Amino acid sequence: MSLSTALYGAFSGLKANSRAAALVSTNIANATTESYGRRELDLRSGPSGTGGGVLIDGVLRNVNPVLIADRRQSDAEMALGGTLFDFATRFETELGDSETPGSLVGRYTALENALLVAAADPSSAQRLDQVSLTADAVSTKLNALSRDVQAARLDADKEIGRQVTLLNETILRLDGINDDLTKAASANGDPAALLDEQARLLDSISEIVPLRVVQKDAGDIALYTTGGAVLLDGRPSEIGFTPVNAMDPVFTQAGGDLSGLTINGMFAKASGNGVLKGGSLAAQFEIRDEVAPARQAQLDAIARDLIERLGPGGPDATLAATDPGLFTDDGLAFVPLNETGIAGRIRINTLVGPDSGGSWRLRDGLGAATTGPVGEARLLQGISAALEAGTVPSSPALPAVNASFATHVADVTSDAAAARVRAEGQKTYLNAQNTQLKELELANGVDTDAELQRLMQIEQLYVANVKVMQTVNELMKQLMSI
Structure with missing residues (x-):
């Protein structure tokens, strides 16, 4: 040498x-x-x-590209499970249980007790007023539950808009990095920093939709969802969505009230078996269009059952066939075709509402012109009996079994708790899986x-x-x- x-x-x-x-x-x-x-x-x-x-x-x-792909898939699954768990928890918390102050079960129990106490001494205006107050509390709780369900739907719609904006911005940035990587390869430059930024951007959207990344020679990529939608391949795709400013129980995507997703102008389904299924975006659509409307339907069925038990043909013989009963559709008689959203519109009849001075009609009948015998308890007892009677609910959103109103309320409450437990179990499993993959990646x-x-x-x-x-x-x- x-x-x-x-x-x-x-x-x-x-x-x-x-x-x-x-x-x-x-x-x-x-x-x-x-x-x-x-x-x-x-x-x-x-x-x-x-x-x-x-x-x-x-x-x-x-x-390790295989491990990273598995972890990103897990990110999407965990985001989907976590989003659905959050809604299940939110609804269960708002609904409450028998031990929760202000719960639907608790308010109905208070109404039952008030009816029993008033029937024992129907001459007591104070006891009749208490029936009015507790009945109003049941209807206002249903109103609050309905508002919260619609608020959750509106939150989901806004979150969809935010995630779509993030997807579009990130896809454009990834397209720019593709160009930079191609230039770096032709100039024999070091692409490591660009690849880090590319990986960071992919991680930032991996929770929104499950991704499939195809690496090319210069380090640039083509990007697809695991459902087959093209996000970036030669040119970036544009995802379209239009959020709403307000939500109503009757709003649906099928009816044109709510926006769906488009990719380059073509409709793209997110939830179910759609091409954008599997991440937090799909979960938000599922909440907005499926899960929350199903909860709204249960609340509407409860409200309808309450209205019909105490309406015309029920215990109050003073009511005509077209009169509103003890509970009304925003002051009017309930029409079965207008069931959707009735939980948000149910009101106690103003004739016997709190501070109306008409609570004596709970004893004598809503259609009574003047007071009757102050010791008459038959209507109060009839209201209690109607609520306790086993009937098949008219709404398909409740089980078609003979049951009391209290049983229907308890069934909805237990169903909400069971849904939260299932969602929590799924979330726990997905979190453990995701943690393990992240630990392997860190190793x-x-x-x-x-x-x-x-x-x-x-x-x-x-x-x-x-x-x-x-x-x-x-x-x-x-x-x-x-």
Whole structure:
């Protein structure tokens, strides 16, 4: 080996050591940075005819694409399960149970008790007023539940709009990174930073829809959903959605009141077996169009059952066939064709409402012109009996079985609790799965202990190369002195 070859080899080694030390520093600095891929130099020996030495072929970004794909799929599944769990918890909390103050069960129990107390002494105006107050509390609770369900639907609609905006913006940025990666490849540049940003952007939308990423030669990508929708392939797709400013129980996507999704102008289904299924976007559509409307239907069925039990043909013989009963549709007689949203419109009849001064009609009948015998308790007892009677509800949203009104309320309450438990179990499983995948991904990431060991090796190699150069320098001095 000539002195020039030795000098060139040591010099190229120092250059590689300097670059390797910089990469180790970058790795350690980004040990906790999400979407960061560990770097290492890609080295090879130089051809002997040109002095040998060490050549840097580039920087390798070490990631496990299969593991990352599995983790992103898990991100989407966890977001779907978590979103549905949040709604189930929200509805159950608002509905309450027998132990919760202000719950639907608790308010109806208070009405039952007030009726029994008033029937024991129907001459007491105070007891009749208490029946009016507790009956009004039942209807206002149904109103509040209906409003909250519609608020949840509106929240879901707004969240869909936010997620669609984020998807479109991210797809455009990924398309720009594709262009930058292509330029970097043609100029033999280092694409690692661009690939990190690409991975970060993909992670930022992996919860919204499950992604399938196809890598190309220059590091650029084509992007699809696992349901088959094209998000980016040569050019970015545009996802369309129009949020609403208000929500009503009668609003549906099929009826044209609510927006669906489009991809480049073509309809794209999100929930069920749609092409955008499987992530938080699908969960929001499921809440807006399926889960929340089903809860609204249950509340409407409860309200309808209450209205019909105490309406014309019920215990109050003073009511004509077209008169509103003890509970009304916003002051009017209930029409079965208008069941949708009745839970939000149910009101106690103003003739016997709180502070109306007409609570005596609970004893004498809504159609009574004047007060009757103050000791007459038959109507109060009849109201209690009608509520306790086993009847098949008219609405298909409740089980078609003979049951009391209290049983129907309890069934809806227990169904909400069961739905929350199922959603919680699914969420717990998906969280555990996602945590395990993230731990596996981190295990393949930056190990700071290993990086520090690598830095010590680089230091040793640096010292060795410096010694070679010092030795060559001494030899050159000796040759020059001859």
